[in-house]
Amino acid sequence: MPSKNIIEIENLHKSYSGHKALEDINLNIKKSKIFGLLGPNGAGKTTLIRIINQIMKPDSGTIKFDGEILSRKHVYSIGYLPEERGLYKKMKVGEQALYLAQLKGLSKKEAKEKLNYWFEKLQVTNWWHKRIEDLSKGMAQKIQFITTILHEPKVIILDEPLSGLDPANSLLIKKEILELKKKKTSIILSTHDMNSVEEICDEAAIINKSKKIIQGNIEDLKERYQDNLWSIEYIGNQMSFSNAVWGGWEIIKHHRVNEKNNKAEIKLFDNLTINQFTKGIIDHVEIVEIRKKTPSIQDVFLKATANE
Amino acid sequence: MNKIGLIISREYTTRVRKKSFILMSLLGPLLIVGFIMLTAYLKKGNKENYEILVVDESHLFDSILRNSTKYHLQWAPKDKSYDDIQKIFKADEKLDLLVYLPINLIKTNSMTAKCLYKDIPSTGAQKHLSSIINEAIELYRVTYNKIDISTYKSIKTSINLDVVDIENKANKNIQRKAIVGMVFSIFIYIFIFMYSLQVMRGVIEEKTNRIVEIIISSVSSFQLMMGKIIGVGLVGITQFLIWSLVTTIMSFTVLPRFITDKYNPEFQFSSEEISKNNTLMNTSNEIIQFIIYEIQWPYLIFFFILFFIGGYLLYSGLMAAIGSAVDEEADTQQFLIPLTIPMVFALMMAGKVIDDPSSSLAFWMSEIPFTSPIIMIIRIAMGIGDSSVEIWEIILSLFLLIITFIGTTWISGKIYRKGILSYGKKASYSDIFKWLKL
Incomplete structure (x- = not known):
């Protein structure tokens, strides 16, 4: 029977050089929902995200992706927009987007078609031949958002996706996130922006000092507190x-x-x-x-x- | 295309399309050919003709000292003192040299003639002067002793020492080949250093651009590192091949205009010819001709590429690790110094290796991987399979180089994996050791 959770994390531990980054984390992330991953700075959110992205290995614990043990092949099913993000400054926007899309397993032709669609949708078509260094931070962020979702992953992990965006673009991206959810994409949103959590998240978990404190439906959490x-x-x-x-x-x-x-x-x-x-x-x-x-x-x- | 291929192709194409690469590709060969021509020109001496004032105290030389247009001699007035003549020499701008032949020069064997100058004469001019003075004294003595001139000429010899390896009689000119080897060792040093630095810069760029985390969510950090190393390495090889090609073309089109005679390898060993044609123009031609025809270019280029690849892989892995450990290039200094020391040491020792290419110093330095690319290329230039270097030594050296770079790449990969994700603080040696242990 297919799992109703896209990601299931059990007894996850991770520590670096004596410092515990994650302690016994258990977390289920439901399919086709927007999941808010909350917590103060240094709580361990980024470490958890990096482990899901297989950038880091956990010390112990298991992660299941759509019912299977997480493995290398799942990188194609995940789109990741890290908090520490950027692009090659000297490379042209289009080339760069193509490169990143191909790294995520798309063929050049597919990547081009999808990029054309998204560039048009987010009104950035005439940036194709521009260099990243000539774009504003907000503009670059739109490009990053496109490259994150381009390969139509099952899970999209967005770490502070709205920081640095003006209200109009912020609204645009929120709209796109909600549309992705409609298309059955599961979204993990890590942010300090509580308003957007309230607006778009279905579920949330709070991590503090390397441990998970609470997890649940947004309304249930409010009820509980x-x-x-x-x-x-x-x-x-x-x-x-x-x-x-x-x-x-x-x-x-x-x-x-x-x-x-x-x-x-x-x-x-x-x-x-x-x-x-x-x-x-x-x-x-x-x-x-x-x-x-x-x-x-x-x-x-x-x-x-x-x-x- | 698989992912490492994608990374390699990005690293390669973005660099090859840069203006600086295209510029370097053209400028490099121009510099090489220009350098060869400059050497030839300098060897020729920048002075065409010398005007020489001769003070001859014995009054015996005027008839027998060989005069020529290039070294034109004129005789100082006999009634003036040496001091006065020096004043005249100083005052007259046309005069280049003042040659003083003391009175007893011709009688004894150990006297010294003097040559005063305004601008230092070339070694060629010095040699010419001492040879015409010696020639004049000999001629004087021949006549004085009533020896027949033709007898004297038949006795007079001019011997060149031809140093030849017993195992391989063709292996002459070993020291000259060493000069070519030296040039190549400097090239290999520059190439290894320049391109492994590019790897380091690339890593720092990805880290400061903050793109690295996006990429390593699709590929492993090791794939990213290796892709970068291979891509940049291919740029290095491309650059070298362009240089070789363009230099070759230029050598056959531009340089021959500067060479008067068709090259004949035996030509320079004929002592008779040398004494007759001991003009400096010929020496410079000879050098150009030697460089073009006498060096075994295919071998040298082949091994250059192999040792460049080996040395580059060894150093670039470590450079990638350094790049990952810092946030900006200014912080790399403390880590770079221990890496550059072996290479600079190898360059410093190159002279000693040329003196004795089969010494144990030469052997060890061409086997130890951190210095081997630089030293081995000198020994290879000096001749394979003879007194300079045996083929097994080259194979062993390459083998050790490969083993070592596998080791350093493994270590670098571990450092790189941790380093690229640690933002905002400069790593210390102790941090790096911690990363290695994890």
């Missing part, structure tokens, strides 16, 4: 609001919205539900809105890494 925070807008006296229910909650923030309206952010403790709380205040103030505050992925990240 929610603090039972609620935002309540009401009309009425602040004193009556505060004294309506005794115990089991606290006010985090409170401010006036206008003449009549107030807004409070409250945290409920375990022994009090929102229904009980609402029953308590309903006779004292007029409720305009009650909304549950879910943590952003940034909150999850900060909390998860702070706990360690």
Whole structure:
């Protein structure tokens, strides 16, 4: 039976000269999803990515690629845009893209056809004969993105793909990433940009100090790290609001919205539900809105890494 | 095309298409031929004619000292003192040399004649002067002793010592061949150094461009390193072959215009001819002719390429490792010095090897891989299969070179693999040893 995971990592260890880079990593990356690989600087994300790309060998542990033990032949099924990336400055854009595509196993003819398609799609056709040194950083990044995805790999690993891009190009690349997902490509996105994780990722894992802390669906993660925070807008006296229910909650923030309206952010403790709380205040103030505050992925990240 | 082939072809084509490569390909042979012609020209002496003032205290030389247009003699006034004549010589711009023949020169055998100059005369001019003075004294003594001139001429000899190897009588001119060997050893040094440095620069370029991680996600780091080494090496061989070809063509089209006689290998060993034609123009022609016809070019070129490949593979692997360990070229110095020392040492020892190409110094330096390409090419130029170098020595040397470069490439591969991914800090020797252990 084909695996539902494109990548399965088990008990992965890696250390260099006494320093542990990865410790007992277990990770499953689902097919046709965008997977966010998060973690502070130096947590071991790049090492993990390099091991998946077979640039480095792990000390122990296994990696399965689409159900098979990862081997040399899988390099053709992976597209990699490293964080430390660049191109040959003196080489022409087209030649360079052809070269990189051929290294990924495409024939020259195939590579040319696909490049023509992508160059047109990302509006870079007239750069073919330009040298990389004549392009801006953002322009070069578009070319790098094309060479990463050109051979239609099953897995695309993008390390900070949006850094250095202007908002328009950033949007363009995000759109392309989502389109790739539609075409059943699995994408691993390593980034510090939490907004884009929230926008496009389906799943995420956080690695900190060489260990995996959490992994899961973005919404589940948020749920797991929610603090039972609620935002309540009401009309009425602040004193009556505060004294309506005794115990089991606290006010985090409170401010006036206008003449009549107030807004409070409250945290409920375990022994009090929102229904009980609402029953308590309903006779004292007029409720305009009650909304549950879910943590952003940034909150999850900060909390998860702070706990360690 | 397989991946290593792709890398080789990229490394090769990007370099061969560079303007600097095309320029070097044309400039190299021009420099070589120009150098040969310059040597010939300098040998000829930049002075066409000498105007020589002769002070003859004995008054015996004026009739017997051989005069010529090239070395034109004029006699100093007899009533002036030597000091006054020196003043005249200094004042007269037309005069080049002042020859002083003391009074008792003709009577004793050990007196010295003097030659005062404004610009130092060529060795040829010096030789000519001493030979005409000797000739004059001899002639004077012949007449003085009433010896028949024809008898004297039949007694007079001019012997050249022909140094010949007993095993191979054709092997003459061994020292001259050594000069060609020396030139080739300098070439092999330049080629090995220049192209292995290019490998190092290429590695640093890929590292600073940050493209290396993209490439090694498709090919192994060892494939990338070897592809680069082979590609750049082929550029070196191409360059050398272009040089050889263009130089050959130029030698047969441009140089013969400077050669008056068709070359005859026996010509130079005829002592009679030499004494008759001991003009300097002939010497320079002889050198050009010797270089063209006497050297075994096919062997020399064949072994040059083999030893270049061997030496280049040995050094370029290590250079690739150095390139991978640094972030910029300025940091390479500390690692480059230990690599250049053996090569420079070999060049320094080349003179000693030429003096005695079959000495144990020559043997060991041409067998030890780090110096062998430079030294062996000298010994090969001096003659294979005779007193200079045996064929088994060449084979052993190549074998050792191959074994060593396999070893160094293996070590370099390990360093390279770690080095190319370590950004932002300059590696130290201890880091490199750590990488080797892992």
